[in-house]
Amino acid sequence: MNIQWYPGHMAKARRMLTESVKLVDVVIEMVDARAPAATRNPDFDAIFGAKPRVVVLNKADLADSARTKAWIAYYKKQGMDAISFSANAGKGVKEAVALVERVTRPTVERLKSKGVNKTVRAMIVGIPNVGKSTFINRLRGTAVAKAGDKPGVTRGKQWIIVGPYLEFLDTPGMLWPKFEDKQAAQRLAFIGSIRNEIMDNEALAMRLLEFLRDEMPGAIEARLKFAPEAEMTGGQMLETACRKRGWILSGARPDIERAASLILDEFRSGKMGRITMETPPREEENHAQGD
Ligand SMILES: Nc1nc2c(ncn2[C@@H]2O[C@H](COP(=O)(O)OP(=O)(O)OP(=O)(O)O)[C@@H](O)[C@H]2O)c(=O)[nH]1
Numbered sequence: 001m002n003i004q005w006y007p008g009h010m011a012k013a014r015r016m017l018t019e020s021v022k023l024v025d026v027v028i029e030m031v032d033a034r035a036p037a038a039t040r041n042p043d044f045d046a047i048f049g050a051k052p053r054v055v056v057l058n059k060a061d062l063a064d065s066a067r068t069k070a071w072i073a074y075y076k077k078q079g080m081d082a083i084s085f086s087a088n089a090g091k092g093v094k095e096a097v098a099l100v101e102r103v104t105r106p107t108v109e110r111l112k113s114k115g116v117n118k119t120v121r122a123m124i125v126g127i128p129n130v131g132k133s134t135f136i137n138r139l140r141g142t143a144v145a146k147a148g149d150k151p152g153v154t155r156g157k158q159w160i161i162v163g164p165y166l167e168f169l170d171t172p173g174m175l176w177p178k179f180e181d182k183q184a185a186q187r188l189a190f191i192g193s194i195r196n197e198i199m200d201n202e203a204l205a206m207r208l209l210e211f212l213r214d215e216m217p218g219a220i221e222a223r224l225k226f227a228p229e230a231e232m233t234g235g236q237m238l239e240t241a242c243r244k245r246g247w248i249l250s251g252a253r254p255d256i257e258r259a260a261s262l263i264l265d266e267f268r269s270g271k272m273g274r275i276t277m278e279t280p281p282r283e284e285e286n287h288a289q290g291d
């Protein structure tokens with residue numbers, strides 16, 4: 001899988017973020033709790049510099065809760081406040097507001113002592129489709145930011161008033177120029193953060209089945225009605241799934257195309273079970289990197 005993706009609108013998004021960060025008190029970096037490392041944009045460190053930044057692990061309802069906790073502990077150890085969130089269900093609203101308040105308290109208090117009621121401005125950033133707009137809508141309580149089930153829904157930045165002294169800047173999802181780590185790129189594709197058009201659905205579904213066979217064979221058994229054997233290829237598993245689930249065309253040919261897109265959909269919507277594909281780097285690795 002060779003992905004080189006940096007269309008013009010991503011370059012524009014980068015410029016916009018660089019400009020916008022000057023207008024806000026805190027940056028909320030949203031990652032997908034199912035792949036907190038792969039969905040983290042490595043460019044953000046350079047773009048946001050010293051601006052206070054917090055992490056929200058969204059789509060926690062689709063992720064493994066023990067691993068989500070481990071990731072939160074990891075971020076905190078790195079000196080970054082973090083919470084989990086389920087924007088769809090609206091779980092974590094109080095914690096999210098408290099998080100923003102915690103980080104911006106010194107500025108708010110300083111101004112209060114001068115008699116000024118400061119409006120806190122937070123910018124939400126992250127790669128496409130992690131749930132930035134849905135998160136803002138949840139915090140506000142009404143759906144004002146456009147959200148949707150595909151990457152690239154938010155096109156430009158948009159200020160949204162969340163409370164009397166709280167405003168959020170919604171921004172378009174931003175990917176990074178090169179996906180050096182092919183495994184990470186694959187995880188992005190599994191969860192649907194990379195557009196389907198630049199990936200072959202069938203190849204992707206085969207890779208996903210191989211991943212599930214190794215990590216979560218129970219999901220294949222439960223949803224696709226067969227026990228995957230260790231030596232089965234992704235292609236063989238896809239064909240078997242067609243037969244077991246009745247995705248068959250005339251002439252008894254397996255409907256591979258349909259199977260691929262249905263399997264990807266089932267995985268992405270959590271029907272195959274809650275799964276986190278990544279664990280936080282271990283202590284020793286951190287030290288090794290710092291040496
Ligand atoms: N299961 C689940 N789905 C979510 C959650 N948050 C958002 N979604 C869904 O994810 C999809 C993307 O949500 P958006 O809010 O449009 O994502 P975004 O980050 O604003 O995307 P772009 O504007 O394209 O960058 C939508 O179909 C949402 O309903 C969540 O916590 N859990």
Ligand SMILES: [Mg+2]
Pocket residue numbers: 132133134146147153154171172173
């Ligand atoms: Mg959006």
